Amino acid sequence: AQKITQTQPGMFVQEKEAVTLDCTYDTSDPSYGLFWYKQPSSGEMIFLIYQGSYDQQNATEGRYSLNFQKARKSANLVISASQLGDSAMYFCAMREYYGNNRLAFGKGNQVVVIP
Amino acid sequence: KAGVTQTPRYLIKTRGQQVTLSCSPISGHRSVSWYQQTPGQGLQFLFEYFSETQRNKGNFPGRFSGRQFSNSRSEMNVSTLELGDSALYLCASSLGSASGGGYEQYFGPGTRLTVT
Numbered sequence: 001a002q003k004i005t006q007t008q009p010g011m012f013v014q015e016k017e018a019v020t021l022d023c024t025y026d027t028s029d030p031s032y033g034l035f036w037y038k039q040p041s042s043g044e045m046i047f048l049i050y051q052g053s054y055d056q057q058n059a060t061e062g063r064y065s066l067n068f069q070k071a072r073k074s075a076n077l078v079i080s081a082s083q084l085g086d087s088a089m090y091f092c093a094m095r096e097y098y099g100n101n102r103l104a105f106g107k108g109n110q111v112v113v114i115p
Numbered sequence: 116k117a118g119v120t121q122t123p124r125y126l127i128k129t130r131g132q133q134v135t136l137s138c139s140p141i142s143g144h145r146s147v148s149w150y151q152q153t154p155g156q157g158l159q160f161l162f163e164y165f166s167e168t169q170r171n172k173g174n175f176p177g178r179f180s181g182r183q184f185s186n187s188r189s190e191m192n193v194s195t196l197e198l199g200d201s202a203l204y205l206c207a208s209s210l211g212s213a214s215g216g217g218y219e220q221y222f223g224p225g226t227r228l229t230v231t
Contacts, residue, residue, distance in 0.1 A: 035220075042139045044223070047221055103150075103160060104160065
C-alpha cells in the first residue's frame with residue numbers, strides 16, 4: 001500500500017517566491033519520522049528537514065519549514081524565497097519506528113525556479 | 116567531515132554478469148542503507164546494515180545481497196544481472212541506534228548501473 005503520496009504535477013516557481021510541496025502519509029504506527037530530501041539533476045539526495053511524530057512544533061531549517069498536521073497526516077514542505085538552485089526533485093519520506101523501520105519515499109515533486 | 120562516497124559512479128554490465136558496488140559512510144556513522152531508484156518504481160529500499168548485521172531488508176530477490184565491514188563500509192552485490200536492474204543505486208549513512216530510530220540519513224552520489 002502506498003505510504004507516502006505526492007501528487008502535485010511539476011511546478012514552476014518565480015524566483016524569490018515561496019512554494020509549498022504537498023505530502024500526505026498513511027501509518028498506524030504511533031512513532032514515526034517524516035523527512036524531506038532534495039535531488040538535483042546530479043542525482044545526489046540531499047537531506048533538508050526532519051519532523052518526528054511526537055514533535056510539538058513544526059520543524060524549520062533555514063528557508064525550509066515543515067507544515068506538520070498530524071490529524072490530517074500531512075507534512076507539507078514550504079520553501080521560502082526560492083532560489084534558482086532550488087530547482088530539483090523533492091521527495092517526502094517516512095520511517096515507521098515500530099513497524100518495518102525502513103525509509104519509504106513518495107514519488108517526488110519536480111520544482112523549476114524561473115528568474 | 117567527508118560525505119558518503121560511492122564507487123564506482125558509473126558502471127556498464129552485460130546481462131548475466133555480477134556486480135559489486137561500494138559505499139563508505141560518513142565517519143562515525145554505523146548504519147548504511149541501500150536504495151534502488153528507477154523512473155518507473157521510484158526509490159525502493161534494498162537493505163540496511165548496522166554494526167555489520169543486516170537489520171532490515173526490502174522486497175528484492177536473493178540476487179541482491181550486501182554486507183558491512185567492521186569499519187562500517189558496505190558493499191552491495193547483484194548477481195545474474197537483468198536488464199531491469201539498470202538503475203541508480205544510492206547508499207545512505209546515519210548515526211543509527213540500537214532501536215533504529217530518529218537519525219536522518221545522508222546519501223552518497225549514487226552508482227548509475229546500466230545493464231545491456
